[in-house]
Amino acid sequence: MSYALGIDVGGTFTDAVASDGxxxxxxxxxxxxxxHREVGVMRAIEEIAGELGIxxxxxxxxxxxIAHGTTASINALVQGTVADVGLIATKGHRDSIYIMNAEGRTLxxxxxxxxxxxxxxxxxPLIPKHRALEVTERIDHAGKVLVPLDEDEVRDVARSLVDQGVEAIAVCLLWSFKNAAHEQRIRELIHEIAPDxxxxxSSEVSPRIREFARTSTTIMNAQIGPRLRMYLTPLQKQLEDHGLKGPLLVMQSEGGxxxxxxxxEHAITTVGSVLSGGVIGGMRMAEQLGHRNVITTDVGGTTFLAGLIVDGEPVMAPGSVVNQFPINAATIRVHTIGSGGGALxxxxxxxxxxxxxxxxxxxxxxxxxxxxxxxxxxxxxNLVLGILSPHGLLGGRKPLRMDLAREAIREHVADPLxxxxxxxxxxxxxxxxxxxGDLLRRSVVQAGYxxxxxxxxxxxxxxxxxxxxxxxxxxxxxxxxxxxxxxSAFSAYGLAASDIVLSAELSDPSAFPVDHTVLESHYARLEADLQRALDRQKVKFQEVVMQREIDLRYSMQVNELATTIPETGFTERTGDxxxxxxxxxxxxxxxxxAGYREAGVQAITYRARAKASLDxxxxLPDIAPASSSDPAGALREERHVCLDSQTGYVPTPVYDYARLRAGHEIAGPAIVDVPTTVVVVPAGVTGRVDRLGNLVLSYQ
Known part of the structure; x- marks a missing residue:
C-alpha cells in the first residue's frame, strides 16, 4: 500500500490527511x-497511523x-522573529529600501x-542602515557592463557584515535582472570569506524591474531562509529516521x-503556503463535482481566508504585501482578515x-x-449559544468549559456594553x-466577478x-x-492533492505588441530554466504542463495585469x-x-509556470446512499441553540454526521455534529448530503 500525506500547520491546529490513492x-x-511545531507534525502523523491501524x-x-504547508515563514515576517540580514547594493542605491519608492505609507x-x-x-525598516552597504559596479538597462565590479571592495564589505554577526546576506544590484554576473561573483566572494x-x-529570487520591490523581496527571502532551513532540515531527518522514503514537499504561495x-533557497515563495492549500483543495473537489467557479472560504483558529477559482483555475496575483513591504512572488490571490474561531x-x-x-x-x-x-x-x-457541543471538540477529546467562556464574555463584552x-x-x-461577508463581497466584486x-x-x-x-x-x-x-482538515487535503509548481520570470520593458520572435526567445529561455529546476526536484512526474503569461499595462499607468498567452505556437498574430x-x-x-488602446500598451515582465503532476x-470517495431523504435515523439529541438575535434560543435538532448518508436532507434550524467541526443549518436553509459526503446548503 502507498500513501500521500498532507500536513497543514496552522496557528491553532495541525491537520493531517492521508490518501491511499x-x-x-x-x-x-x-x-x-x-x-517546536515539528512536535505537532509528528503527533498528527501518529494519529493518522492509528486511524489506519498501523x-x-x-x-x-x-x-x-508528504506535502507540508507551514506558517513558519509568514509568522516570522509578521512577528519579526527573523534572521539578522546584511544588504549589498550598487553604490548610490542603498537607500531605495528606506525611501520605499514613495509608497511606503500606503502599501x-x-x-x-x-x-x-x-x-x-x-x-x-527591514534592516538597520549600518547593515546596508554598497559596492562599486554598474550594469545598464540592456545588461552591458559599464563599470566593472570592485572585488576588493566586495571583500571589505563582506567582512564588515560577517563581523557584525549577520546570519544571511541579500545581494541586490541595479539592473541585475538583465545581467546577473556581478551578483553571482559577489556570492562567490562572500563564500570565500564565510563558506556557510x-x-x-535578487536575480534568482526576484528578476523583475522596480528596485524597491526587488530589494525588499530579496531581503525578506534572506530573513526567513535560514530559519526555514533550521525548521525543515531536522523535520526531514526526523521523518526519515521514522522510515520516510519519499520526499518532503513544501507548499508555495502559487499553489504548488x-x-x-x-x-x-526560495523561502519567500512559501509565505502563503498555508493560504494556498484550501484553494487547491477546492479546485480538486470542484473537478469531482463539476463546478467551474468557486469561492473558497476557510475559517481557521486565527484567520478568515477567501480565494477564487474561475474556469477551474485559482485566480493568481503577481505578488503580495507583508508589513507594508512588497513581495515579488506569484501567489494565489487570497484575501484574509484576523477573524477566525480564536479571534479575540x-x-x-x-x-x-x-x-x-x-x-x-x-x-x-x-x-x-x-x-x-x-x-x-x-x-x-459559539459554546454559549449552543452551537458547539458542551461535550467538547475532537470527539470529546478536547473538553470545553462553559463557565470559563461565560465569565470571559461577561467581563470583557457583556458588562462593558x-x-x-x-x-x-x-x-x-x-x-x-x-x-x-464583507470580505467576500469585496474579494469577488472588486475582481470583476x-x-x-x-x-x-x-x-x-x-x-x-x-x-x-x-x-x-x-x-x-x-x-x-x-x-x-x-x-476541517480540508487544507491538508489540498496539500496532499497538489502538484509541483515552479515559475520563472524576466523583465524586459518595451512597447507592446512585440515581434513574435521576441516572445519565442523569452519563453524558450524561461522554459529551459524551468526544466532544469524540475530536474533538480528528484520527484517522479506523471505530466508536465507549461503555462505562459505576461504583465501588461497602459502607458503612464503604474499597475500591470497578468495576461495569459495562447497555448499554441507563436505567430505574427500572437501579439494582437x-x-x-x-x-x-x-x-x-x-x-x-475603460480600456484605451490609443494610450499605448507596455510589456513589463514575462513569466512561465511549470505544473508537474505527481503520479x-x-x-474523495463516494459514500453509501440513503434509502430515503429522511435523516431521522441520524438524530442525536435536541438542544437549545441561538442562531440569531431576533429568534433567540430555540429547541434545535442535532444530527450525528457519522449516521448521515448521501441523499439525506436536513431542514433548518439544525446542527450537524462532526468530530472535528460543527455545521449550522439556519432556518430557511436546507442541507443535502451529496455523493462525496459533503453537506450542500441551499437557501429557500
Missing part, C-alpha cells in the same frame, strides 16, 4: 505546538511523499487608511510544492464591539479551552458573519458554523461544506491576440469602455 482518505487534527514507521515507509493599507493622511506612517553564509541574489531541500472579542474606547485581528492562537487558546486564556473569542461565543452574556455572545457571532455565478465552499474548524450566515447576502447559488474524511485578452480583462475589472491520485 484508491479512494480511502483519513484525517487527524492535533494542537499546534509552538515554537504504526508510524510502517506508514512513513509506505508514503510516496497594504485599506482605502480608509490611505485617506487618513495624518495617521499614515512608514513601517520600521546564507546568500540570496517544492522539495524541502530547495525550499529555503473586545470593546474599544468608543464602546464598539471588535472581533480580531488579535487571536488567542493555540496557546493559551479560547477561554473555554481551560488553558489559561481569559479573553473571549468567537469559539467561546450593558448586555447579558447571551446577548453579547450572539453579537460576537453576528459580527463574525458580517466581517466575513458576479457572486451569482459562483458556488461557495466553506471549510476550516469554524467555517461550517458560520458559512450559511456570511454567504446569505452574497447571492451564491449554494454553499458546499466539505465533510466526509477531510472535514494577447492584447485583446489584456483589454478584455481590463474592462471586466474596471468597467466596459498519485488523491480523490
Amino acid at each position: 484508491a479512494g480511502r482518505i483519513v484525517s487527524a487534527k492535533t494542537p499546534t505546538t509552538p515554537p 504504526d508510524i514507521g510502517e506508514l512513513l515507509s509506505q508514503t510516496d511523499y 497594504g493599507r485599506s482605502a480608509h487608511e490611505i485617506q487618513d493622511t495624518l495617521r499614515q506612517r512608514k513601517p520600521a 553564509m546564507y546568500v540570496t541574489l 510544492t517544492i522539495t524541502a531541500d530547495r525550499a529555503p 472579542a473586545s470593546v474599544d474606547a468608543g464602546g464598539n464591539l471588535r472581533l480580531g485581528p488579535q487571536s488567542a492562537e493555540a496557546v493559551p487558546g479560547p477561554a473555554c479551552y481551560g488553558n489559561g486564556g481569559t479573553r473571549p473569542t468567537n469559539t467561546d461565543a 450593558g448586555l447579558t452574556v447571551e446577548e453579547a455572545a450572539i453579537a460576537i457571532h453576528e459580527v463574525q458573519n458580517a466581517q466575513a 458576479d457572486p451569482r455565478d459562483f458556488v461557495a465552499y466553506a471549510f476550516g474548524g469554524a467555517g461550517p458554523a458560520h458559512c450559511a450566515g456570511y454567504c446569505q447576502d452574497l447571492g451564491v447559488r449554494e454553499v458546499v461544506v466539505p465533510l466526509g474524511p477531510v472535514a 491576440e494577447i492584447l485583446e485578452r489584456f483589454e478584455e480583462q481590463y474592462e471586466r475589472i474596471n468597467g466596459s469602455g 498519485f491520485p488523491v480523490v
Whole structure:
C-alpha cells in the first residue's frame, strides 16, 4: 500500500490527511505546538497511523511523499522573529529600501487608511542602515557592463557584515535582472570569506524591474531562509529516521510544492503556503463535482481566508504585501482578515464591539479551552449559544468549559456594553458573519466577478458554523461544506492533492505588441530554466504542463495585469491576440469602455509556470446512499441553540454526521455534529448530503 500525506500547520491546529490513492482518505487534527511545531507534525502523523491501524514507521515507509504547508515563514515576517540580514547594493542605491519608492505609507493599507493622511506612517525598516552597504559596479538597462565590479571592495564589505554577526546576506544590484554576473561573483566572494553564509541574489529570487520591490523581496527571502532551513532540515531527518522514503514537499504561495531541500533557497515563495492549500483543495473537489467557479472560504483558529477559482483555475496575483513591504512572488490571490474561531472579542474606547485581528492562537487558546486564556473569542461565543457541543471538540477529546467562556464574555463584552452574556455572545457571532461577508463581497466584486455565478465552499474548524450566515447576502447559488474524511482538515487535503509548481520570470520593458520572435526567445529561455529546476526536484512526474503569461499595462499607468498567452505556437498574430485578452480583462475589472488602446500598451515582465503532476491520485470517495431523504435515523439529541438575535434560543435538532448518508436532507434550524467541526443549518436553509459526503446548503 502507498500513501500521500498532507500536513497543514496552522496557528491553532495541525491537520493531517492521508490518501491511499484508491479512494480511502483519513484525517487527524492535533494542537499546534509552538515554537517546536515539528512536535505537532509528528503527533498528527501518529494519529493518522492509528486511524489506519498501523504504526508510524510502517506508514512513513509506505508514503510516496508528504506535502507540508507551514506558517513558519509568514509568522516570522509578521512577528519579526527573523534572521539578522546584511544588504549589498550598487553604490548610490542603498537607500531605495528606506525611501520605499514613495509608497511606503500606503502599501497594504485599506482605502480608509490611505485617506487618513495624518495617521499614515512608514513601517520600521527591514534592516538597520549600518547593515546596508554598497559596492562599486554598474550594469545598464540592456545588461552591458559599464563599470566593472570592485572585488576588493566586495571583500571589505563582506567582512564588515560577517563581523557584525549577520546570519544571511541579500545581494541586490541595479539592473541585475538583465545581467546577473556581478551578483553571482559577489556570492562567490562572500563564500570565500564565510563558506556557510546564507546568500540570496535578487536575480534568482526576484528578476523583475522596480528596485524597491526587488530589494525588499530579496531581503525578506534572506530573513526567513535560514530559519526555514533550521525548521525543515531536522523535520526531514526526523521523518526519515521514522522510515520516510519519499520526499518532503513544501507548499508555495502559487499553489504548488517544492522539495524541502530547495525550499529555503526560495523561502519567500512559501509565505502563503498555508493560504494556498484550501484553494487547491477546492479546485480538486470542484473537478469531482463539476463546478467551474468557486469561492473558497476557510475559517481557521486565527484567520478568515477567501480565494477564487474561475474556469477551474485559482485566480493568481503577481505578488503580495507583508508589513507594508512588497513581495515579488506569484501567489494565489487570497484575501484574509484576523477573524477566525480564536479571534479575540473586545470593546474599544468608543464602546464598539471588535472581533480580531488579535487571536488567542493555540496557546493559551479560547477561554473555554481551560488553558489559561481569559479573553473571549468567537469559539467561546459559539459554546454559549449552543452551537458547539458542551461535550467538547475532537470527539470529546478536547473538553470545553462553559463557565470559563461565560465569565470571559461577561467581563470583557457583556458588562462593558450593558448586555447579558447571551446577548453579547450572539453579537460576537453576528459580527463574525458580517466581517466575513464583507470580505467576500469585496474579494469577488472588486475582481470583476458576479457572486451569482459562483458556488461557495466553506471549510476550516469554524467555517461550517458560520458559512450559511456570511454567504446569505452574497447571492451564491449554494454553499458546499466539505465533510466526509477531510472535514476541517480540508487544507491538508489540498496539500496532499497538489502538484509541483515552479515559475520563472524576466523583465524586459518595451512597447507592446512585440515581434513574435521576441516572445519565442523569452519563453524558450524561461522554459529551459524551468526544466532544469524540475530536474533538480528528484520527484517522479506523471505530466508536465507549461503555462505562459505576461504583465501588461497602459502607458503612464503604474499597475500591470497578468495576461495569459495562447497555448499554441507563436505567430505574427500572437501579439494582437494577447492584447485583446489584456483589454478584455481590463474592462471586466474596471468597467466596459475603460480600456484605451490609443494610450499605448507596455510589456513589463514575462513569466512561465511549470505544473508537474505527481503520479498519485488523491480523490474523495463516494459514500453509501440513503434509502430515503429522511435523516431521522441520524438524530442525536435536541438542544437549545441561538442562531440569531431576533429568534433567540430555540429547541434545535442535532444530527450525528457519522449516521448521515448521501441523499439525506436536513431542514433548518439544525446542527450537524462532526468530530472535528460543527455545521449550522439556519432556518430557511436546507442541507443535502451529496455523493462525496459533503453537506450542500441551499437557501429557500
